[in-house]
Amino acid sequence: MRSAILSHLEDIERQYDVRVLLALESGSRARGLFSDESDWDVRFVYVNKLDWYLNVNEGRDVIEEMFDDNIDMVGWELRKTLRLFQKSNPSLMEWLHSPVIYRADEEFLSRMRAMEPVYFNPIKTMYHYESLYIKHDKRYLQDSANPLKRFLHYLRGILSCRWLEQHKTMPPVLFEELVQATVDDVVIRQKIENLIALKRQSKENDNKEVDAELVDYARGLAEHFEQTIPDFRPELNYAGDSSDLDGLLKEMVMR
Numbered sequence: 001m002r003s004a005i006l007s008h009l010e011d012i013e014r015q016y017d018v019r020v021l022l023a024l025e026s027g028s029r030a031r032g033l034f035s036d037e038s039d040w041d042v043r044f045v046y047v048n049k050l051d052w053y054l055n056v057n058e059g060r061d062v063i064e065e066m067f068d069d070n071i072d073m074v075g076w077e078l079r080k081t082l083r084l085f086q087k088s089n090p091s092l093m094e095w096l097h098s099p100v101i102y103r104a105d106e107e108f109l110s111r112m113r114a115m116e117p118v119y120f121n122p123i124k125t126m127y128h129y130e131s132l133y134i135k136h137d138k139r140y141l142q143d144s145a146n147p148l149k150r151f152l153h154y155l156r157g158i159l160s161c162r163w164l165e166q167h168k169t170m171p172p173v174l175f176e177e178l179v180q181a182t183v184d185d186v187v188i189r190q191k192i193e194n195l196i197a198l199k200r201q202s203k204e205n206d207n208k209e210v211d212a213e214l215v216d217y218a219r220g221l222a223e224h225f226e227q228t229i230p231d232f233r234p235e236l237n238y239a240g241d242s243s244d245l246d247g248l249l250k251e252m253v254m255r
Contacts, residue, residue: 001040001069001071002102004067004069004071005023005040005042005071005102006102006103008042008065008067008071008073009023009042009044009073009102009103012044012046012063012065012073012075013046016046016063017048017049018046018047018048018049018063018075019046019047020044020045020046020075020103021044021045021046021047021078021104021105021108021109021252022044022045022095022101022103022104022105022108022109023042023043023044023045023101023102023103023104024042024043024044024095024098024100024101024102024104025040025041025042025043025098025099025100025102026041026042026043026091026094026095026098027039027040027041028041028149029041029100030098030099030100030173030174031156031173031174031175032174032175032176032196033149033152033153033156033175033196033199033200034200035199035200035201035202039070039071039072040070040071040072041072042071042072042073042074042102043073043074043075043076043095044063044073044074044075044076044103045075045076045077045078045081045095045108046063046075046076046077046078047077047078047252047253048077048078048253050253050254053079053253061076061077061079061080062074062075062076062077062080063075076092078249078252078253079249082245082248082249085112085115085119085245086119086242086245087121087124088119088120088121088124088125090124090125090128090129093116093120093125093170094170094173096109096112096113096116096170097170097172097173098173099173099174105252108248108252111248112248115244115245116170117237118237118244119237120169120170120237121236122164122168122169122232122234122236123232123233123234123236125164125170125171126161126164126165126229126232127229129156129157129158129160129161129164129171130157130161130225130229131157132153132154132156132157132160133153133154133155133156133157133158133161133222134157136150136151136153136154136157137154137222147207148195148198148199148202148207148208148210149199151195151210152175152195152196152199154218155192155218156175156178158218158221158222158225159171159178159179159182159183159221160178161221161225161229162182162221163178163181163182164232165225165228165232166182168234175196176193176196179192179193185217187213188213188214188217191211191213191214192214195210195211195214
């Protein structure tokens with residue numbers, strides 16, 4: 001499938017007259033929570049030709065393409081990307097930590113990662129993952145038989161909050177890595193690993209009754225964060241100077 005993805009990226013570059021700086025997997029396949037039915041969710045950052053940046057009115061800054069081979073591609077223009085990076089957009093931060101990279105301009109990627117400690121906002125990210133697990137709880141997890149995919153995303157939101165509480169950095173994208181780093185109880189960890197294995201063997205929206213001890217564990221952590229997140233106020237590193245982002249934008253466009 002990698003060769004098909006690379007081919008689609010080349011098609012997009014020709015069709016839109018852009019250059020792809022970074023392309024990666026962002027969905028269940030990046031998190032290790034995929035099944036045979038899972039799509040490929042490719043996300044990319046691209047830069048336009050110089051003339052695009054010299055217009056009074058800004059052009060469209062998103063490219064979206066869905067291909068017949070279940071490859072879903074969404075790209076963000078570079079200036080849009082850097083603005084979101086400056087605001088510590090959690091989705092973009094996840095992109096930069098994806099374990100599956102399809103294409104990368106190494107200078108662009110290394111400089112983005114080097115600047116992350118300056119712009120990363122753990123408070124904003126904590127609220128993002130709190131919203132993730134609350135949404136999945138309210139929409140999908142009110143019955144005893146839970147959509148397996150949704151319970152794992154619920155748990156991912158909770159464990160990401162735990163990582164942020166402990167490390168104040170971006171949580172791992174790969175779910176098994178997140179579990180290993182945040183779950184100390186060996187029995188609970190094994191139950192989660194069994195659930196991941198079951199998810200990979202199941203259909204995309206299969207309902208399964210999740211182990212009661214595991215549900216209680218997740219609910220207990222959720223209650224903990226309900227009490228502690230309002231007081232989560234780590235010191236931020238952002239100094240308010242975006243000249244490094246301006247410089248990166250200019251270099252990538254001029255190149």
